[in-house]
Amino acid sequence: MFLFEVKRIVVVLFGALLGALSLNLFLISAKVYASGFTGVAQLTSSIMNDFLGIEGVSTGILLFILNIPVAILGWFKVGKGFTIYSAISVAATSVFLEIIPVVQLSEDIILNAVFGGLIAGIGVGFTLKWGASTGGLDIIAMVLSRMKDRPIGSFFMVINGIIIALAGIIYEPENALYTLVTLYVTTRVIDAIHTRHEKVTAMIVTREADRLQKAIHDTMVRGITILPARGAYTKEDKDMMVLVITRYELYDLERIIKEVDPNAFTNVVQTTGIFGFFRRND
Structure with a gap:
């Protein structure tokens, strides 16, 4: 890094x-x-x-x-x-x-x-x-x-x-x-x-949801939804974190995930539109 x-x-x-x-x-x-x-x-x-x-x-x-x-x-x-x-x-x-x-x-x-x-x-x-x-x-x-x-x-x-x-x-x-x-x-x-997509959605499957959530909020002002997830092959219980970020923050998110949970699986997709705010409300 x-x-x-x-x-x-x-x-x-x-x-x-x-x-x-x-x-x-x-x-x-x-x-x-x-x-x-x-x-x-x-x-x-x-x-x-x-x-x-x-x-x-x-x-x-x-x-x-x-x-x-x-x-x-x-x-x-x-x-x-x-x-x-x-x-x-x-x-x-x-x-x-x-x-x-x-x-x-x-x-x-x-x-x-x-x-x-x-x-x-x-x-x-x-x-x-x-x-x-x-x-x-x-x-x-x-x-x-x-x-x-x-x-x-x-x-x-x-x-x-x-x-x-x-x-x-x-x-x-x-x-x-x-x-x-x-x-x-x-x-x-x-x-x-540079393809200028304004916002993207990241879906992160991880065993370290609490640590990852804290690390993301220490760097970004973004709301995160955490959902229960289960591996189809291993039957292991995990968490899936869903958050919307701007294109500028994607590199910071990648760095945080590699530092906290290198084994996490992340899917990033283009977001064509959102309703409501996507920042964290303290």
Whole structure:
């Protein structure tokens, strides 16, 4: 499991590096904006520099500041493991944005929009695939989706729509259109790398239901149903734990099961919809 965690941290750092490269080499110089909190930080930095005369506040610093309250929210409402890796991603992205110089590789805004979106999408896709996120909007969307019982995608669309509208109003309408191109490319690449199922259902057959339940609740805020089960061949009495989790938490669940009961049998299926809340009520 130590090797698995090291690999996940390496992937998160690699994704953060790609996100910083997409901004500093393509998007910032072209006034084309990324999605989520990265785009908010990028747009805020441009406004402070171009209209308020405040220089020296970079996209990386703003991205880090914006994610501090969101990280606190995610710690209590989403899950500790997910928030820790998201915080690592945000911190690494902020550092890379400060280290890598902002240069203009091409004056063609279309090339900047397409390649910026492509590189950012690869970084986000692999980060999601390994059970982490780029922070910010991911955490907010997950919390709001539970409160309002609406798909996560709708909240992504609202915030990204605001970024596109502001880019067109404050600068030029063309900037909004090119930002839309970047967001489209990023989304397509993410979908190609990581199948974005919002929720999955895990059914765990185990002899260690009590220990496993405690370990899961120490890491995740999820409700669990425990049912009696019996092996058809061995006639041995066991328990089956049923819980619904988000796709981000699947890697944490796998780690917990391997640590507590390596002999447990787990079946994970895609969940197309749920009714009611699926978090633990204390």
